[in-house]
Amino acid sequence: MAIETLSSNAAHGGTQGVYRHASAMTGTEMTFSVFVPAHTDGAALPVLWYLSGLTCTHANVTEKGEYRAACAEHGVIFIAPDTSPRGEAVPDDDAYDFGKGAGFYVDATEEPWSANFRMKSYIEDELPALIAAEFAVADLSRQGITGHSMGGHGALTIALRNAGRYRSVSAFAPIVSPLHCPWGEKALTGYLGDNRADWRAYDACALIADGARVPEILVDQGAADTFLAEQLKPELLEQACAEAGIDLTLRIQPGYDHSYYFISTFMADHIAWHAARLKA
Amino acid sequence: MAIETLSSNAAHGGTQGVYRHASAMTGTEMTFSVFVPAHTDGAALPVLWYLSGLTCTHANVTEKGEYRAACAEHGVIFIAPDTSPRGEAVPDDDAYDFGKGAGFYVDATEEPWSANFRMKSYIEDELPALIAAEFAVADLSRQGITGHSMGGHGALTIALRNAGRYRSVSAFAPIVSPLHCPWGEKALTGYLGDNRADWRAYDACALIADGARVPEILVDQGAADTFLAEQLKPELLEQACAEAGIDLTLRIQPGYDHSYYFISTFMADHIAWHAARLKA
Numbered sequence: 001m002a003i004e005t006l007s008s009n010a011a012h013g014g015t016q017g018v019y020r021h022a023s024a025m026t027g028t029e030m031t032f033s034v035f036v037p038a039h040t041d042g043a044a045l046p047v048l049w050y051l052s053g054l055t056c057t058h059a060n061v062t063e064k065g066e067y068r069a070a071c072a073e074h075g076v077i078f079i080a081p082d083t084s085p086r087g088e089a090v091p092d093d094d095a096y097d098f099g100k101g102a103g104f105y106v107d108a109t110e111e112p113w114s115a116n117f118r119m120k121s122y123i124e125d126e127l128p129a130l131i132a133a134e135f136a137v138a139d140l141s142r143q144g145i146t147g148h149s150m151g152g153h154g155a156l157t158i159a160l161r162n163a164g165r166y167r168s169v170s171a172f173a174p175i176v177s178p179l180h181c182p183w184g185e186k187a188l189t190g191y192l193g194d195n196r197a198d199w200r201a202y203d204a205c206a207l208i209a210d211g212a213r214v215p216e217i218l219v220d221q222g223a224a225d226t227f228l229a230e231q232l233k234p235e236l237l238e239q240a241c242a243e244a245g246i247d248l249t250l251r252i253q254p255g256y257d258h259s260y261y262f263i264s265t266f267m268a269d270h271i272a273w274h275a276a277r278l279k280a
Numbered sequence: 281m282a283i284e285t286l287s288s289n290a291a292h293g294g295t296q297g298v299y300r301h302a303s304a305m306t307g308t309e310m311t312f313s314v315f316v317p318a319h320t321d322g323a324a325l326p327v328l329w330y331l332s333g334l335t336c337t338h339a340n341v342t343e344k345g346e347y348r349a350a351c352a353e354h355g356v357i358f359i360a361p362d363t364s365p366r367g368e369a370v371p372d373d374d375a376y377d378f379g380k381g382a383g384f385y386v387d388a389t390e391e392p393w394s395a396n397f398r399m400k401s402y403i404e405d406e407l408p409a410l411i412a413a414e415f416a417v418a419d420l421s422r423q424g425i426t427g428h429s430m431g432g433h434g435a436l437t438i439a440l441r442n443a444g445r446y447r448s449v450s451a452f453a454p455i456v457s458p459l460h461c462p463w464g465e466k467a468l469t470g471y472l473g474d475n476r477a478d479w480r481a482y483d484a485c486a487l488i489a490d491g492a493r494v495p496e497i498l499v500d501q502g503a504a505d506t507f508l509a510e511q512l513k514p515e516l517l518e519q520a521c522a523e524a525g526i527d528l529t530l531r532i533q534p535g536y537d538h539s540y541y542f543i544s545t546f547m548a549d550h551i552a553w554h555a556a557r558l559k560a
Contacts (some may be wrong), residue, residue, distance in 0.1 A: 009541035009542075012544075012545045016541055063344050069349075263287035264289070264348070265291055
């Protein structure tokens with residue numbers, strides 16, 4: 001494994017890098033960003049993964065997420081992967097909510113998607129191994145995970161499927177149940193086929209109902225988010241967590257929408273919350 | 281005067297807006313952004329102007345500047361104008377450093393630029409009047425001004441030409457002397473003609489040499505900025521301020537470049553510095 005540095009900028013006392021590598025999982029080149037705070041030689045810093053939403057690449061949160069000051073303060077590495085495979089050889093769909101930019105953090109089983117759209121394995125296995133190999137400062141025994149919208153779905157489902165791997169999980173305006181929203185139904189039908197039982201491993205509420213557990217979850221959700229009622233439905237997660245005894249902190253934030261203005265407002269809070277658990 | 285709201289997003293407890301209006305000065309529509317922190321009814325908050333650099337619109341700093349948290353903390357309104365007139369009817373140049381996106385905060389006297397490129401009058405007169413008319417919360421008796429690169433040049437020259445109007449002036453990697461750098465020579469020749477005496481009103485160092493004064497200036501400059509030696513030359517400002525007795529704080533920041541990663545790193549510092557003076 002090897003990575004190519006696309007850019008490296010001093011920022012908030014640390015280094016904001018953007019990197020590219022050849023992914024075996026997706027069969028494409030993949031780009032991701034890593035912020036490493038200032039640290040002493042030989043230090044080992046905890047890692048916070050941030051999974052992005054529909055239409056995004058690594059760049060949206062890297063530019064607009066306002067995470068570096070808080071990561072510098074708490075000594076947390078911040079990693080932002082892409083949301084799908086890219087490139088001319090990769091199949092796509094004209095819609096913004098399927099195909100490129102909309103990988104939904106699944107391993108697709110349906111043609112023509114199954115060859116490249118393997119974002120579950122990419123995020124769970126390949127990219128952490130690459131980080132471990134290339135970033136000696138990253139302490140992968142202390143990982144947290146968060147994300148926005150489709151990426152919040154990714155964060156929740158990945159944490160739930162891998163009990164004990166992530167010390168902390170939070171989300172911004174997550175899709176909590178792809179089984180119960182148009183975005184999810186479209187994407188999972190396309191990537192996984194019509195058998196809805198196959199979708200349950202990619203649905204936070206279904207995973208919880210089926211016995212998956214994390215100790216606690218932090219979710220912020222804007223009350224003025226135009227996707228709230230039809231796509232996001234945090235009440236489903238609230239119900240699933242209540243039934244399972246999972247400690248969910250769900251904060252409905254008056255006036256906030258689905259944009260990076262919402263995310264950046266609460267980003268420092270989430271980083272502090274993760275840091276408290278990653279450094280406990 | 282009237283403004284059209286292009287977008288309005290809750291952010292950091294306040295409101296990030298983007299607005300458009302018909303400018304009499306430029307003869308075009310102009311777009312700008314305003315962040316208004318949370319405030320009580322009838323409050324009057326100080327204003328910090330941020331002038332952007334070459335190729336930028338209001339959007340760069342609005343998305344990447346990381347100013348909202350600090351403005352919310354200190355109760356400061358943040359206004360980001362565009363860097364030039366826009367539109368198909370506006371003359372342009374293929375280069376990135378002249379024409380659209382490169383207004384240099386001058387009132388052009390040369391054809392074909394003089395009809396629209398009147399950014400000095402737009403920033404000094406028209407936009408403040410619009411803000412006063414449309415934003416009752418803005419206390420224009422307490423204004424500060426800052427900017428980046430070409431916008432740092434704008435901030436310094438506008439503050440120097442209008443002694444007493446701005447309580448505070450700072451800059452990120454400013455062009456301190458257009459008379460002594462390729463960017464400045466090209467732009468001022470194009471907008472103002474060959475008579476270099478006419479340029480002195482648009483050159484911070486020349487203004488200071490000619491007697492203009494502000495009490496103090498804060499400048500951050502990245503040591504790894506690729507434009508440092510040829511275009512920015514902070515040592516010229518240092519010399520001019522020393523000769524004039526202006527209290528210049530010039531901080532050369534090791535490792536930092538010319539990007540928004542640099543700006544966003546020191547933005548909160550600048551806002552705190554302005555707030556201390558605006559609220560004194």
